[in-house]
Amino acid sequence: MSFADEDYPAVPYPGRRPPVSYVHDDATGWELTPDPVASSGWRADGRDLDDWLATRNAVPLRERVPVLCYGSNACPSKITWLRDALGLDGPAVLFRARCTDLAAVWASGLRVVDDQRPATLAALPGNTEDHAIWFATLDQVAVLDRCEGRGERYRLARVDTGEVRLTNGTVVDGPLAYVAAAPRRLPLLAGGERGKPVRCLDVPQSGAAALVGTPASTDGLTVREINGPPAPEDFPGRVFVYGTLRPDASDWWRLEPHATGKPHATALPGTLFDTGLGYPALRLGDGPGVSGWAVDLAQPASALSILDEYEGDEYSRVRVALPGGRLCWTYVWTGPIAGLRMLTAPWGTADPSRR
Template sequence: MREVRRATDYLIDPYPGERPAGSWVVDPAGWCRPVTPHGGTPSGWAVDGAECVDAWLTRHGAAPLAGRVPLVSYGANACPAKVLANGTPLPVVSLACVLEDLGSVWCAGTTRAGRTPSTLAPLPGHRETAVVTMAVPAQLAVLDAVEGRHVGVYALEPLRTGTVTLEDGARVERPLAYVGVRPDRRPLLVDGSPVLRTAVDHATAASLRRRAGTVPDGG
């Protein structure tokens, strides 16, 4: 059984921050607890290896999985400490997934805090891990503000390319994702190709971005 830790124990920096192995929830007290596939529960998932996720959510006065929408979290929003820093309403449910023919790539600009963020791009043949945040409207409203959706920084849209598969083997059809649309949130290109977040670290990405020097820093 994976350990139970404070969400704040996961470092936010360097971007995109630390994330637990596998699937997890953050409970209303700010504890990050493991979630595992569990065929013996009605939801198919269990918190702490025993309690059905839906029963656990109901016990905390929250909507069950069927009342939530899947959102691919591939950058800082997959870090439990960042979830808290965003002011996200708790509890939060994040199910581990594998992205295929799709990947997180570094952006051409920076945030106000000086971090080089990431976005999603079609990448045939590529495979990486992420989480699917099972979100309720109040959580999406917070993320809309964090991601600058209403001022054209990121757009929230269903994925039309690649596949997203949960750790129980279920494929998620057309999950939502925040994708960069402003020039400084579009992919950082080197020799015409996007730079994978999993291929170089944040410091290297920042150096490549400064060397490219073609897109001004954004907010």
């Protein structure tokens, strides 16, 4: 299913947003549907999203970072404005997300360009709202920095408050978000210092500009501010290993120096095959399930660059969801599986000399 910008105007702020996950380009949006068999986990117009992006010479999901959009940046018409006014390039990938203990609230100051009141993010225990996670390229983040006035009006930070869960059940740990940097972007406390923030869901823009109150002293969020560009490898900071890199296998020594904490046993939906070359091949999706280990990484970018080289062209690094929804990196087999023997037990259990 596709839609045009005209279906989701940007005025009045924060504009209308589709009730679905979507990818946007050329003033058109295409609905995204989850598919655990696809390497990206999603399909656009019937194709694996990564394949769809490749047809437009756009980078895959693995090279993008998750940005929580709680205001106008989730509006298709606003995205087109970013293209026309600020040079945003390439498809924009936005996933609908359920946000818990977070709220989009009205900021204390008005926008200079049109005297409308902008939204800001705040902690609100017990609250649940639907927003969007934009998996943005680093070039797209640079455009958003300019739009949001990074360092002046808003800061770019990882938000550790609450939970953000995509519609396919995936939990995005510590997503990026533009949070208040200046007092005029802190929440407005309607009714004075003892007042409460006003949710954007409760008061439309037509009434927001007339609100009277004082700036809150804090947005209540627990955040980690980002200096410079974010690193896609940090989202998430863990990897699922199922073959030679397992803690009980021959090449654990490659991964162990980069691990932090204790690896924990888990599994992914999918099928494992014996390549006959001394290492297994993973295909995601329906299957008996694949046992392995989730390993937290002290410095994900450094560790994953080493693992990328080790795995080579036969594998592709993708994000997958562990049981419970937490994101994890893993390596899936990119070659043919015709003629490969399917494994019904964890790799190496039948032959202890193999990892």
